[in-house]
Amino acid sequence: MDMTASLIATTLSAGTPLALAALGLLINEKSGVVNLGAEGMMLMAAVVGFAVALSTGNQWLAFAAGAVTAALLAGALGVLVIWLNTNQYATGLALTLFGAGLSAFIGIDYVGKTLPNFTAWNIPGLSQLPFFGPALFRHHLMVYLTIVLAFGLVWFFDRTRAGLVLRAVGESPESAHALGYPVRRIRLLALMAGGALVGVAGAYLSVIYTPLWVQGMTAGRGWIALALTTFATWRPARVLLGAYLFGGVTMLQFFFQGSGVQVPAQLLSMLPYVATIVVLALMSRNPQWIRLHMPTSIGKPFTPES
C-alpha cells in the first residue's frame, strides 16, 4: 500500500476513538457539566468491552457493554455533581482514579488474551479504487458512524428542539428552569448519553483498534478528548477535524520510524501530548474567544429554588 494512503487510513482509525470520546464530552459540556472522569470511564469501558468481545465473540455486544458501563459511571458522577453539588473537577478526577484502579483490577485475567479479528468493512466498489480505496473505504464501520454522528450532532444542536433545550440548560440553567425544563434531569441525561459515547470509544480501543487489553491502555486519550472540545470551540464538526489531526500526530511517529529518521522513539511518543499543550495554549490565548463559545454555566452547579 502507498505510504500516504496508509498514513491517511491509520489517521482515520486513530482519530475515531478520540472523536467519539470528544463528541461525548461535548454533549456533557453543552449541558454545563465538565466530565474529568472521561479517562476512567474509557478504561472501564475498554476492559468490559474486551471481556464481552472475548466471551461472546460479538463486537456489537462489546460496544453496547462499553457504552452501558461508561453511562452508569457517568450516572454516578451525575448524582454527585448535579444533585449533591460536589466540585465537578474533584469528582471527575475521583472517577478517573477509580476507573483506572478498577479496570486494572478486573483486567488482570485479560492481559495477553487475543480477540478474533473483526474485519473492516470494505465498501463495495469504492474500496477497489486506487489510493482512495485503501485510504478511505476499507475501515471499520465505526469510523463511518463517527462521522455521521458528528454531523448528526451539528443538526441536533442547531435544528432540533431537544438540542436547543440542552444548550439552554448549559447556557442559562436559571432561564431553562424558569421555562419549566427539569434542568437537573436534562443534565443527567446529557451526562449519561455523552458517557455512553465515551464508553464506545473505550470499547473501540480495546476491541478494534489495538485489539488487546493492557492496563492504562487509553494513555491519556480521555484527557486529549477533553482538550479537543476546547480546541473545537464546542462545535461537533471541528471536534472531528481536531480528532483526526491528533490521530495523525499519533501516527506520525510510526511514519518517522518507517522513513528511517533518527529520533528516539520515546521523544516521538511525546508528540501527541506536546501537541495538545501547544494547541491548547494557542486556542486559549484569546480569553474573549473562549468565553464567547464556551457554554456559560460550565462547571457551575445549579440548585432550583424550591
Next chain:
Amino acid sequence: MLRLEPRAAPSRLMVWLSPLLALGITVAFGIGIFLAMGKNPWQGLSMFFWEPVKSAYNLSELALKATPLILIGLGLAACYRSNVWNIGAEGQYIVGAICGGGVALLAGEQTSHAIVLPILLAGVLGGMAWAALVALLRDWFNANEILVSLMLVYVAQYLLDDLVYGPWKDPEGYNFPQTRLFADPALLGHLVEGTRLNWGFPLALLAVALVWVFLFRSVRGFALQVGGLAPGAARYAGFSARQSLWTVLLLSGGFAGLAGALDAIGPLQQLTPQVSQGYGFAAIIVAFVGRLNPVGVVLSAVLMAMFYIGGELAQSRLGLPNAMTGVFQGLLLFSLLACDTLIAHRVRLAR
C-alpha cells in the same frame, strides 16, 4: 423518603467526620471485593490496616511511603485552596527524580556526602520548572492548567524512559532499562539502624509546619485562599491572582520535585522507568481527605501509605492483584466528596 436540607451553618463536626465515613464506605466495599474473590475479609483488611502498623520496622516503612505523599499533598492542598487545579504532580515528581538522580550520576563514585544537598536542590528546581511551565501557559496563554499539567505527566514519563533506555542506561546492567546504582555517599543515610527510614520523613514534617504557617499566618497565604474562595473579593482587596498562581504552582512543584529526589536517593538508589508508583495522583486524594489542611494531610498520607503497603501485602500473601490499591484510593475520594455534602446539609425524613 430521605431529603437533604441545608444546615444553618456548616457542621464543624462533619468536616472531620466525613473522611471517616468515607473510609467506612471504602472498607465496606473492600469487604465485598474480598468476599467476591473468595478470601477471608478479616484477613484481607488486616493486610491494609493492621500489618503496616504491627511492628516498629513496619511503621518505619509506613513513614517512608508516607513521606512523598505528605510533601506532594501539602503543595496540592495550597493549590486547591487557591483554586489552581494542578493535577500533574506526578510529572513534577518524576522530573524531580530525574534532576536529582542526574546530579547523583554526574557526581560519580568519588564524591562526598555533601552532594546530597545539590541533589535535593536539583530535585526541587526540576519540579518547580515543570510546574512553572503550567503557570506560564496559564498566565500568558490562559491555557487550562488541568489539561496542561496532566499532559506534562506523560511528557515527563517519556523523558524518563528516554533517559533510562538511552544515554543514562547502566552499561553493566545487562541491558535493563535502569541507571547505575548511585554511589554510597550520594544516598540518604538511614535514620534508624535496621530500617530504610531516612531524613526525608522529618523533612516532610518540617514542611508541614512551614506550610501551616504560610497558609494560616502569612499575608501571602491568606491572599491566595481569598483568591480561591472569592476571586472578586481578592481582586477588590488588591491581591494578585497571578502572584497566587505562580506561588502555589512553584510551591507544589518544588515539593513534588523534592519528593522525587528524596525517593531517588532514598529507597530506589537508581532510576528506572517505574520511579513513581502514582504518588502524584494519590496525593490528590491525600490533599482532599486531609481537608486541604497541612496536619490533615499527614494523617491522610499515612492512610494512603497503608493502602499502598496493604496492596503489596495482599498481593504477596493472599494472591490478590495489587490494583486493589487504586480501587480503594479512587473509591475513598469518591465517597469523601459524597459525604462532604453532609457538611452543609443534613438528611431529613420527608413525607
